[in-house]
Amino acid sequence: GEDVEQSLFLSVREGDSSVINCTYTDSSSTYLYWYKQEPGAGLQLLTYIFSNMDMKQDQRLTVLLNKKDKHLSLRIADTQTGDSAIYFCAESSSNTGKLIFGQGTTLQVKP
Amino acid sequence: DGGITQSPKYLFRKEGQNVTLSCEQNLNHDAMYWYRQDPGQGLRLIYYSQIVNDFQKGDIAEGYSVSREKKESFPLTVTSAQKNPTAFYLCASSDPGRGRAEAFFGQGTRLTVV
Numbered sequence: 001g002e003d004v005e006q007s008l009f010l011s012v013r014e015g016d017s018s019v020i021n022c023t024y025t026d027s028s029s030t031y032l033y034w035y036k037q038e039p040g041a042g043l044q045l046l047t048y049i050f051s052n053m054d055m056k057q058d059q060r061l062t063v064l065l066n067k068k069d070k071h072l073s074l075r076i077a078d079t080q081t082g083d084s085a086i087y088f089c090a091e092s093s094s095n096t097g098k099l100i101f102g103q104g105t106t107l108q109v110k111p
Numbered sequence: 112d113g114g115i116t117q118s119p120k121y122l123f124r125k126e127g128q129n130v131t132l133s134c135e136q137n138l139n140h141d142a143m144y145w146y147r148q149d150p151g152q153g154l155r156l157i158y159y160s161q162i163v164n165d166f167q168k169g170d171i172a173e174g175y176s177v178s179r180e181k182k183e184s185f186p187l188t189v190t191s192a193q194k195n196p197t198a199f200y201l202c203a204s205s206d207p208g209r210g211r212a213e214a215f216f217g218q219g220t221r222l223t224v225v
Contacts, residue, residue, distance in 0.1 A: 004153070031212045042117075042201055042216040043154075088153060096161060097142045097207035098169070099214060101153035 002026040006089050006102035013110050018076040020105045022089030025070060029091040032065060033099070034074045037086045046074070046087075076107075084109045113138045117202050117217035123225050124189065124196065132187045132220045134202035141206055143185035144214065147171060148199040157200075160185055161208070189222060197224050 003025045012018045024032070030051055035043040049056045049063045049072075056063045062075040076083055089102040115136045124130045136143065142161045146154035156169030160179040174193025179185055185204075189196045199221050205214040 008151070033213065035216075040219075040221075042115075042218040043203075045213050045215065048213055090154075092207075092212060095207050096159065096167075097205040097212065097214060098144070098156055098159060099146075099154070099203075101146075101155075103151065103153045 002091070002093070002100045004089055004091055004100050004102040006087075006105045008103060009106050009108070011108040011110065012079050014079060014081055016079055018074075018079045018083070018107055018109075020074045020076075020087050020089075020107065022072040022074075022102055023070055024072065024089075024091050024100075026091060026093050026100070027067075027070065028093045030094075031092045032063075032072050033088075033090040033092070034061075034063065035088040035090060037088065037104070039085075043088065079107075079109050081109045081111060083107060115202060115204055115215055115217035117200075117220050119220060120218065122220055122222045124222060125225060127191045129188055129190050130222065132189070132200055132202075132222070134185045134187065134217060135183055136185075136202075136204040136215075137183060138204055138206075138215065139182070140204035140215075141182070141208055142204060143179070144203045144205075145169075145175070145177065145185070145187045146201045146203065148201060148219075154201060157187065196222055198222060 033048040086104040090099040145157040160166035
């Protein structure tokens, strides 16, 4: 079945770039998403990329998609302490809008 | 402001009780979803509804029930048949049929069995 995998933890220094990686198995994925979750809160959509794109940039965020390797990454430039959160990768491959999530990557930003 | 409202934020359930979690959206989205989140795990789909008066089971529907009598509302009932209900429950909505794929989430309900 469909599966999405992420590393569980990333620690960076404030001002550095963060790169969070994700792999997925469903080659029919239509959209791939990055969500952010702060403690005790719901999920906030950060950005998404359509499967026929290979890159999308939005201010400090850059998403790279390698369809051949089924690999998605999220780069956060100039990481700030406010970026500390759990980041979820998710994919959607059907017209139902159902999402398949990775386990989430906890990003720790040290001052 | 458009959005998704979940209530209550915290809920305590005794063994053997049914409890209902509320989810309301004013985004005019056709589709609504319930996900369960456990520590260290991603979100898992419980139920989803693409249109009023219709809903489908997700990956972990056992012990849960839903209704979709209105477009704006998609309540989730956690029944006594759910053996391990303590978790964080998230409701979402989207409009995949109109080419709007992104899902928007509520702030969640934390359910604890006491």
